[in-house]
Amino acid sequence: MMGIKLTDVAKKAGVSATTVSRVINNYGYLSQKTIDKVHQAMEELNYQPNSMARSLQGKGTQLIGLIFPTVSHPFFGELASKMEAKLFEKGYKTILCDSANDKEKERDYLRMLAANKVDGIIAGAHNLGIPEYENVELPIISFDRYLAEGIPIVSSDSYQGGRLATEHLYQRGGRKIAIITGTNESDSPTNQRLEGYLSILKEHQLEPMVYQFPLDHSPFLKATEIRQILSKNEIDSVFCTDDLTAILVINKAQELGLKIPEDLKVIGYDGTEFVQNYFPQLSTVLQPIDQFVDLLIDLLIKRINNADVDLDNLYQLPVKFMQGQTS
Amino acid sequence: MMGIKLTDVAKKAGVSATTVSRVINNYGYLSQKTIDKVHQAMEELNYQPNSMARSLQGKGTQLIGLIFPTVSHPFFGELASKMEAKLFEKGYKTILCDSANDKEKERDYLRMLAANKVDGIIAGAHNLGIPEYENVELPIISFDRYLAEGIPIVSSDSYQGGRLATEHLYQRGGRKIAIITGTNESDSPTNQRLEGYLSILKEHQLEPMVYQFPLDHSPFLKATEIRQILSKNEIDSVFCTDDLTAILVINKAQELGLKIPEDLKVIGYDGTEFVQNYFPQLSTVLQPIDQFVDLLIDLLIKRINNADVDLDNLYQLPVKFMQGQTS
DNA sequence: CAGGATATGTCAATCGTTTATCATAAATTT
DNA sequence: AAATTTATGATAAACGATTGACATATCCTG
Structure with missing residues (x-):
């Protein structure tokens, strides 16, 4: 039932668990031969380190919470889709939170994301009066909305x-x-x-x-x-x-x-x-959706890597008028 | 830096850690008085049990992976949005995976979801030739696409x-x-x-x-x-x-x-x-999007609660023609 | 008031991984 | 050949919550 664990890899590779961990986390002295042996064993066993155990150790979950009104709206669907793609590229996984313009749901989400120890949050919902944002100790970047003192806002002009x-x-x-x-x-x-x-x-x-x-x-x-x-x-x-x-x-x-x-x-x-x-x-x-995505994620990752970076309160990106036939 | 933990609640409520755990997991003998005391302490401290630690204990992560081509498409956006809402109601969190018609990305997702010990997966992407699905030991339900032997498909007629x-x-x-x-x-x-x-x-x-x-x-x-x-x-x-x-x-x-x-x-x-x-x-x-959502989630939860339930290979829901002015 | 039911506590092991500490051995430098 | 540097191992303590075993105390009930 249970999956492959680190000790299985160690056994297979004929090394100690400590060594396997050293390979995975890339620290201490290691010979290329051992590294290869371990990697091979990991592949053969299709081993994936247990995320839960790692993050219990304080390794970070590589999870990001995305709070938007609803991805069934093309604008947020596009934003979420691009966000997810870029986050995945950078090694993060996306927890989707459609707040559905429901204040209570949004508060629940905030609690849930904290309990799941996400590494950060990008919030772009439209609910007012969620004092929880004042106390969240997680890195947060807001999209187009004031959340609380000290939470940077990315928006357009x-x-x-x-x-x-x-x-x-x-x-x-x-x-x-x-x-x-x-x-x-x-x-x-x-x-x-x-x-x-x-x-x-x-x-x-x-x-x-x-x-x-x-x-x-x-x-x-x-x-x-x-x-x-x-x-x-x-x-x-x-x-x-x-x-x-x-x-x-x-x-x-x-x-x-x-x-x-x-x-x-x-x-x-x-x-x-x-x-x-x-x-x-x-x-x-x-x-500028693409720029929103880039900026939101860059800022968030900065905050994740260094909780004390100084970020502006407001980032305003330029907009463009596009002529069609309806005007 | 670190959040509130179970022992903090115990201290605050003036009870033992075991009792707090008993309250949370609702087992053993408990007086109403103690239950209330503990709940109050949890609220006052804004305590959330650490999901990582719980699921290390084999409690299940309450995470569900959703693999779709992209939520920027209204159809999948709507499906994902409704899915997420219903899953949240049932106490599950949604990890969003936009496979973007990219086979490699989909395989990566599968690996990632396994490493994150999701409780189940709903997959509705369009890529072919992903043998990994044959070996996934997780509960999976497919939307509108053949994945592998034994994975039920929900689709319409x-x-x-x-x-x-x-x-x-x-x-x-x-x-x-x-x-x-x-x-x-x-x-x-x-x-x-x-x-x-x-x-x-x-x-x-x-x-x-x-x-x-x-x-x-x-x-x-x-x-x-x-x-x-x-x-x-x-x-x-x-x-x-x-x-x-x-x-x-x-x-x-x-x-x-x-x-x-x-x-x-x-x-x-x-x-x-x-x-x-x-x-x-x-x-x-x-x-029938709403029925898709209901059925997909019901089947998945059945599988999660009992890996051996017998499910059909294919569920076909009826469609309806809708007259507009373009025909 | 004996005896079971109820209520709570202590203790320790466990989940899978990380990491520090010590130890040891081989390889490399001086 | 002595002194370093490099490579690996063994051991154990975390991370936070769960849970079984056991002990003890209070309650109720006949």
């Missing part, structure tokens, strides 16, 4: 993104420019997209039209509200602070017989590869 | 799905019905979709037109090939064996000025919530 999108709509002739965004309950840089929008409208002395949908609204509910907004016929442009909402707007506009972009200009936000591949017509603001 | 979609296209007047599917290198029930298609064409004595794209083709490449196929103007209907390809077909058809469904009828396959929400117009064959 949402203010600039909001400005880019809105100014673009204005340049294309939009004068009744609405924004559809989430309720900014969470203390996240994401809310700056709205600020960017407002700043541009102010510069052009236009009246802002702000629609805020709670994050936990179903797409169906959102679609219904969007239909209502559109059928009032009071707007000529919409800036959606995520691509999926923009797609809903386009769908509903088509149902209502509105021509895009003539009757209605639409801009999204995120620009995942998914949307670029399957909705190439959508104008959107590109978030 | 792809043959029937292929028939449903194709017959529907015929009923709507399609006579030049093409299929776009993957190359059936992987030994998976999925390939039965093609068989279903062929069977219907045969019944109606129509000429099959089969286009097969390798799984690792980029969407861009696929789109280009689709454009070529469509511009030859030889078909009036397409059955795509996944929704995303169907979306590409629709995009390219629009570019070419083809009216849907008049000039071209399109049917997809999968019917994720994502597609239902954001592409409600697409006709598609619904896979």
Whole structure:
């Protein structure tokens, strides 16, 4: 039933357990001959050191917790997928935690990750009021959201993104420019997209039209509200602070017989590869997902290797506007 | 640096370490008073038993490995997300393994999961020729793909799905019905979709037109090939064996000025919530994702609790056709 | 109040690996 | 040939929790 253990390898290789351990952990004096013998025995027995026993010794688990709202959303799916790939390259394993916008679940996760002695956490969920983050002694890096004092945030320049999108709509002739965004309950840089929008409208002395949908609204509910907004016929442009909402707007506009972009200009936000591949017509603001991944992981690994490295509080990566046919 | 341990709880609660362990593992005689005292101490100290130490004792890690091609694909993203949620409910943690259609990566994962002593594995990747599956002594359940003798497969009735979609296209007047599917290198029930298609064409004595794209083709490449196929103007209907390809077909058809469904009828396959929400117009064959999740997890847990339970080799869940406006 | 049931404690071994300490032996340098 | 350096082994104590064996004390019940 039980697997191969270190002593089995030692026996097979005809050396002592100590020597096998020395080979595995590469310390002390070792002859090449012994190293080869041991490696061969490990291969022949298909030996894998027991992670539990190693980390009991304080070796680190090589486990990283990933806390995101849900990987069923293309944006987080893409982020998680790339994160996982890069972590695996670097020898880490990923524990997936879909917080599902559920505060209690997120707290449970935090406890669970601590109990599992993960080496670090990357958190990008949207729940507020989780004081546990204040006391976590683990290395954490946050994605796009304030968690607690001393936890670095990686995000993009949402203010600039909001400005880019809105100014673009204005340049294309939009004068009744609405924004559809989430309720900014969470203390996240994401809310700056709205600020960017407002700043541009102010510069052009236009009246802002702000629609805020709670994050936990179903797409169906959102679609219904969007239909209502559109059928009032009071707007000529919409800036959606995520691509999926923009797609809903386009769908509903088509149902209502509105021509895009003539009757209605639409801009999204995120620009995942998914949307670029399957909705190439959508104008959107590109978030630098690959750079997010690189930076998040680099920072986390720095923290893991040295708990005292000085990291900035906030890293803001630049965004890019991408012209499609919907604006 | 180090966290709270069992002996700290014992001290705080004023009882012995054995008693604390008895409380945690719920065995032996215990008074309610003691139980409460210990629980209170655990809470006050925010104690979490060290998973490593527990599983060294043979307690099981409560870890489950999830091997899928990539969660950046809406279908697998949804599957993974729901799987993770249900596993968490049942007290399991999910290690995410995106095999990325990379055989070597998948083998590495298998090794890694064994070293981490996961309690079980659910594998739904698409790689062929991984003999390791033959020797894994862990409980495994496969999603939609043959792995090795004795590993149960959960899938849907792809043959029937292929028939449903194709017959529907015929009923709507399609006579030049093409299929776009993957190359059936992987030994998976999925390939039965093609068989279903062929069977219907045969019944109606129509000429099959089969286009097969390798799984690792980029969407861009696929789109280009689709454009070529469509511009030859030889078909009036397409059955795509996944929704995303169907979306590409629709995009390219629009570019070419083809009216849907008049000039071209399109049917997809999968019917994720994502597609239902954001592409409600697409006709598609619904896979029973929720039932997949329930069944996969129930079977796996059965195997975990009793390695000798008799499970079927193949579980085929029914699919449903869903009428949209593209057919 | 005897005797079983209940409640708690002490002690020690165990899980598989790491690592420090000592010991010893061979190989290499001076 | 003596002195180092290199190579390996034997032993044992961790890491944190579990659990069986055994001891003891309190409780309840007939």
